[in-house]
Amino acid sequence: MAATKSEIDYRELRQAALAAMILEQQQEERDLARGVETQLTDDEQKENSHKIREATTSTYTWLTKYTKTFNPHWKDQGLESPYMPFPAWPHFPVMLELLEDESNSDPIFIEKSRTMMVTWGIMGYFTLQAMKVPEREIVVQTMTSDKGELPIDYAKCLWLSQPEWLRKAFPVKRSSQYQEDLKAVESQPANEFRLQNGSVIFGIPAGAGKIRSYHPWGYFNDETAFQAEAGTAYDEALSAAKKIVLNSTAAASWFFDMTNDADMNQG
Amino acid sequence: MEQTPLQAAKMMLDEVPEQTRVEVIKGVNIRRKKNGLTVMSIHYSAIPDRDPDTPKGSEWYKKEHRRYSSEAMWKKEQEIDSNATGGEAVFGKILSEFYETIVISDPLWYPDPRWDVVGGFDHGVANATCLLKAYVPREHIDPKTGLRAPTEVYICGEYYSYRRDDWDNNVDQNVQEMLQMPDMDRARWIAADPSIFYNTEAAEKGKPTAIYATYHKNRMFKMRAYDGVRSDVSFVQWMHSDYWRGIAHGRKPRLYIVCRNPSDRPQPGMHPYDCPNLLWEMKRAKRVQLTARQLLTRNAAEGLQDRNNHAIDPLKYITGLLRNPTPIPAEEAIAEEMGKLDRFTGAIRARFLMANMDLKGRPIGPDGLPRKGKGARHIDLRKRPGVLPAVGR
Numbered sequence: 001m002a003a004t005k006s007e008i009d010y011r012e013l014r015q016a017a018l019a020a021m022i023l024e025q026q027q028e029e030r031d032l033a034r035g036v037e038t039q040l041t042d043d044e045q046k047e048n049s050h051k052i053r054e055a056t057t058s059t060y061t062w063l064t065k066y067t068k069t070f071n072p073h074w075k076d077q078g079l080e081s082p083y084m085p086f087p088a089w090p091h092f093p094v095m096l097e098l099l100e101d102e103s104n105s106d107p108i109f110i111e112k113s114r115t116m117m118v119t120w121g122i123m124g125y126f127t128l129q130a131m132k133v134p135e136r137e138i139v140v141q142t143m144t145s146d147k148g149e150l151p152i153d154y155a156k157c158l159w160l161s162q163p164e165w166l167r168k169a170f171p172v173k174r175s176s177q178y179q180e181d182l183k184a185v186e187s188q189p190a191n192e193f194r195l196q197n198g199s200v201i202f203g204i205p206a207g208a209g210k211i212r213s214y215h216p217w218g219y220f221n222d223e224t225a226f227q228a229e230a231g232t233a234y235d236e237a238l239s240a241a242k243k244i245v246l247n248s249t250a251a252a253s254w255f256f257d258m259t260n261d262a263d264m265n266q267g
Numbered sequence: 268m269e270q271t272p273l274q275a276a277k278m279m280l281d282e283v284p285e286q287t288r289v290e291v292i293k294g295v296n297i298r299r300k301k302n303g304l305t306v307m308s309i310h311y312s313a314i315p316d317r318d319p320d321t322p323k324g325s326e327w328y329k330k331e332h333r334r335y336s337s338e339a340m341w342k343k344e345q346e347i348d349s350n351a352t353g354g355e356a357v358f359g360k361i362l363s364e365f366y367e368t369i370v371i372s373d374p375l376w377y378p379d380p381r382w383d384v385v386g387g388f389d390h391g392v393a394n395a396t397c398l399l400k401a402y403v404p405r406e407h408i409d410p411k412t413g414l415r416a417p418t419e420v421y422i423c424g425e426y427y428s429y430r431r432d433d434w435d436n437n438v439d440q441n442v443q444e445m446l447q448m449p450d451m452d453r454a455r456w457i458a459a460d461p462s463i464f465y466n467t468e469a470a471e472k473g474k475p476t477a478i479y480a481t482y483h484k485n486r487m488f489k490m491r492a493y494d495g496v497r498s499d500v501s502f503v504q505w506m507h508s509d510y511w512r513g514i515a516h517g518r519k520p521r522l523y524i525v526c527r528n529p530s531d532r533p534q535p536g537m538h539p540y541d542c543p544n545l546l547w548e549m550k551r552a553k554r555v556q557l558t559a560r561q562l563l564t565r566n567a568a569e570g571l572q573d574r575n576n577h578a579i580d581p582l583k584y585i586t587g588l589l590r591n592p593t594p595i596p597a598e599e600a601i602a603e604e605m606g607k608l609d610r611f612t613g614a615i616r617a618r619f620l621m622a623n624m625d626l627k628g629r630p631i632g633p634d635g636l637p638r639k640g641k642g643a644r645h646i647d648l649r650k651r652p653g654v655l656p657a658v659g660r
Contacts, residue, residue, distance in 0.1 A: 091295045091313040097273045098297075098307055106304050113311040113345045225349065249344060256349035259306045261286060262532040 052169045056132055059096045063124045064088050068161035069117070069154075083161055092121055099125045099245065107234075107244035109259050114249050119222050122245055123154040126218050129243075130199035131159070131170035138201045138218035139211055139241070141233060143226050149190045151222060152203040156185050156193055171196040208232035211240065218243040225253035273297075280305075286532070293318065311345055350551055357503050357571065358549040365514050370546065371421075371525045377540065378402040378423050384450045385589070386457035387581025388490060390478055392437065393430050395533070395577035398445050398457070399545060400424035401585045418591045420510070423525040424448060427544040427578060428535050438478070442485035449539050454489050458584035461492040495587035499571040502583045510586060513599075522586065524549075545578040552579055601631070 055066045063086040074082040086092070095118065098108060112118045126138045140151045159172065160181060167181055173194040174184035188194055191203035204210045206227035211219070219241035224230045225248040237244055248255050256262075270278075276291040280299050283289065288296040294313025298306050311317045317331075318324035335341040342348040350356070362369065382402040389397045402421040409416045426445050430436040445451070463478040482490060496502070510522035526541050528534070534543045555570050571579075601620050605613050617633065624631045632638045 089314050090292055091309050094271075094273050094291050094295050095307065095309065097271060098305070104305070109300075109304065109306040110309065111306065111347050112309040113347060116309050116311065116314070118309060250347045250349040251343065252349050259300065260532050261301050 048165065048169075052166065055166055056128060059100060059121075059125045059128050060093050062128055063092070063096075063121070063158075066162055066166060067124075067158045069120055070157050083157075086120070086124070087117065089117070091116065095121055096125060105242060107238070107246065109255075110245065110247040111256070111259060112247065112249060118247055119151060120154055122220055122222075122247055123151050124158055126201060126220055127155040127158050127193075129218065130155075130193075130195055130201055131197075134197035134199060136199040136218065137214065137216040138199075138220065139214050139216040139237075140201060140203050140220045140222065141206060141210065141227075141237075142203065142222045143206050149203050151220070152191055152193050152201060155201050156188075159193070160185055206230070206233065208236065211236050214240065216241050219245070221246045222248075224248040224255040225251040230254050231258070277305075308347060310347060356550070357552050357554060358506070359552075361507070361511060361514075362546070362550055365511075365520075368514055369511065369520050369522070369524060370529075371423075371523050372527055374527050376525065378421055378450075379404065381405070382421070384454045385585060386451065386454050386489070387493075387584040388457050388459040389577050389580040390438075390460055390463045390482075391429065391577055395427055395429040395535075395544075396436060396441050397428075397544070397577045397581055398426040398448065398451075399542070399578060399581040399585060400448060400451060400454070401589075402450075403589065417521055418589060420522045420586065420589060421525060422522065422542050422545060422582065422585070424450075424538060424540050425542045425545055425578060426537050427533065429533070429577075431535065434535075438481040439485060442482060442487055444537055446486065447537065456588075457487070457490045458493040458495075458581075458588055459490045460580065460584075461494070463490075464492045493584040493587065495584070495590075497583070497587075499583075502579075502587070503571070505586065505590060509590065542578070545582060548575050548578045549582075551575055 054061075056062050065085070067086065068083040069086050071077070071079065071082050071084050074080075074084070095110065098104075099122065110118060110122075123140070126140070130136045130138055142151060159167070159170075172181065172184050173188070173196050175187065179187070185193075193201040202214060202216075204214075206229065208229040209232075211233060219237040221227070221230065221234065221237070221244075224234075224246045227233065230246075231254040234244075234246065246255065250256065272291045276289045276297055279289045280287075280297065285299050285301045288298045288308070290296045291307075292313065294310040296308050298308070300306060312319065312324070314324075315321055316323050317327045319328040331345070332341055335344065379402070382404045385401050385403060387399045387401070389395075391397075399422060402423050404419050404421075406418065407416055408414070426441070426448055428434065428436055428441055428444070434440065451457075459479070463482070466475045466477050468476050468478055468480075479490060506522070511520050512518065514520050524542050524546060526543055526546050528538070528541050528543050529546055530543045531547070533547060538544075552575075553572050555572050601617075604620065605617060608616055621631055621633065630638045
């Protein structure tokens, strides 16, 4: 009986290990040159992982303790800085629990009063999802193109406002390894937010047919009641996206007819 | 493990009818749509600093509320009322303030079997098809006044149907249902949308036919084309100034809507003695709203929005054909006449009108209100003046 040839090519394996060692050494040299201490002991690494896991265990924890929002009225409200921790309002844990419920894959509709920071909260949920899960594509559709960029700004702001160790754990996509975080984020297109892990959040304007070229995991439609073709856009998203969230303040529209079961396909 | 408020609310959703709001925490509630999807509503009172029940929230409410340009805008932006703005709600006010006067909610109320029956009909396929039934008591003499009592109309029963998942909403299906409507067999007429009588439907063979032909084939014989006034502006006008004239001053309405099952959304199907869809549409009926730019060159529009008017149109057909205007009370007529005059002419004219009413046997005082017994001294201006004017009483 002829001896079967081993499927493992040890020569190739040795070469790969050598290459990895060389790369590791090069990295160490570079880090030394930059004055950055990156080599962590096992215990330190374990502690770091634990810290990261704890910070990102739920969207509410991450939003309220580990990142900040931008408040454009900070001066009028007598605050020290426009970047403030997320307010611990009672509706956030409830809303985020609804969004995070993995057992519910149905679209979620949220109707709200003005200035409840619901858009911030939902963007927080999708940003954390993009950070934690590689290759997540998320599409955010809003009223006009300018507005389409606003939720992307929210995502960028939330990412940038994290402590450095969290930014390092979930890096953004950058053109060179040495690019600073702020520059890396600013150099991305206004309607896109890309992370190193392949996840991306796109901002698209309102209207039918706009989502057709995307196949996202998540779809967030903001201020749906103010979008003329929101009904068609929603139907188009249904077949492509897994997590769908629609959010709006009140206006006589398809959105409110549908949430109240008053829609009679009358356009 | 302890249940979260959301989990508890979700469990409760399984036990309540669709669209029932279940409170999760103050200001936040969830409900299920009829297809099972979840809707969350987040009201400003969820934030303690904005909750009007707290001192700080009450302050915020007062400050914020007065900043809005109108109550409607506040309701839209903060109270999550999607229908608060977007044109004047033409029947909204009267139906909210005088709901108990106009709408018969008594579960034991049924029409008198001696009353006449008439109908109004609007055809639709993708839109709603609606048949409204009205009862009209026979004319009678009011024993108190000796005058003929004006016609009363009781809108009592509707069939309302639009295309749904399990319903194509075609003529054959709808007619079978409509023929089950109680008392429609003795309807004197059913006034229908005139457009269904035009030969516009392509036929397999020969010339185009009218949609009505299909209804007729299915034994809906009593339909006739409505040939009255079709203007929405006139309709709103006659509803307010005729059928519901003076109800703010205690007068009886001449048109009643029977509804024991009002709803915030359409209720397709047969409602033998109730009109939930008519009420739903009337509450939402709004005038067309022009943009600020359009208003620079046009007057404010008075027409109604062409939306959710499938039950309103049949009501227009019924009321448009039964019109028998409410007599205007003398005091109202006088007040209207007087309003047009200046103070000097008004005094002379008032004297003349008082004298005139006295001659008719219905004396009134200078305030325009009826007087029992002696009325004003009058000069009969209809007679030729002699040497001395004829002074009454």
